[in-house]
Amino acid sequence: MPAPLHARRAAGKRAGTMSQPLIIAVPKGRILAEALPLLAAAGIQPEAAFSDENSRALRFATDDPEIELIRVRAFDVATFVAHGAAQLGIVGSDVLAEFGYSELYAPVDLGIGHCRISVAEPADMAASDDPRGWSHVRVATKYPHITSAYFAKRGVQAECVKLNGAMELAPTLGLAPRIVDLVSSGRTLSENGLVEVEVIAHVTSRLVVNRAAMKTRGRVVPLVEGIRRAVAERAA
Structure with a gap:
């Protein structure tokens, strides 16, 4: 089980090894419950605090030290990713159509949130x-x-x-x-x-990616492919 996020940041700073993690923005509510198994199948498990209903935290570590999750309102996922505050996100096609951010690429239909x-x-x-x-x-x-x-x-x-x-x-x-x-x-x-x-x-809900991050962050493309495989395996 990963250490709490604040502890990991402090340890990373002391060791001088803290790099910028990839941030995945996920929506609160029903879609999140459907998305978590897909993330798990792609190797992304959030820290225990993520499931704590009494927690007010919005940013969480995962079992991958280079990936963190933020939990925000569904309509805000697209904004966080479009402006580069998060590199990936899960958001409904309704939000994408409403805002039409050119900075977003939606490579995977997750087939959830119908x-x-x-x-x-x-x-x-x-x-x-x-x-x-x-x-x-x-x-x-x-x-x-x-x-x-x-x-x-x-x-x-x-x-x-x-x-x-x-x-x-x-x-x-x-x-x-x-x-x-x-x-x-x-x-x-x-x-x-x-x-x-x-x-x-x-x-339906889509995996969205910041276009600039797709080109500049090496972990993004493998992560997208991992989630794509998880969707395909679930549908098989």
Whole structure:
């Protein structure tokens, strides 16, 4: 079991051997639980504190002294990797589409985190609504770019109200009659009186890499290939 991260840093400084580790940004929540077995199959096991529900730490050692993990919000993974604060990350294709960072390369579809970006509205509205007749929509969403682009292709003007959560409240409180959000089982929509009326895109999680790090950090390419093999072996 590796020593705690702070102890390893101190020891490395005393010995004068501390080099810059590769940082992998991973998202909090459901995707993380699905991603950990893939990382383990690629030889990356986080320190015990990573699984401590009472820990407030965000940066963790692994059993590979040259690799560390940071645990951040899903939407922030892409930002950390794009700006080089982390060299690799795991993030949904929805986030990649929303931000469109040119600094990111997404070499591996991990085949986890399956869900979809959908348009939803109150069930009573949907009973008589026909999306083919829309010319203007007011939508609450955390995906204004994806939403606007989707409706623009259909010749529909989209007025987006940016929210970061609690999207399902928007129709009931009069903020917007429709929402665009991630849907997995559909249970949250159902419990808030909403139904899906259109699917914009299907989503899976991807391994992303900072393009500059891909060229300058020697461990990146072998690590990508190791994760690619782990995905292939799981699918076999």
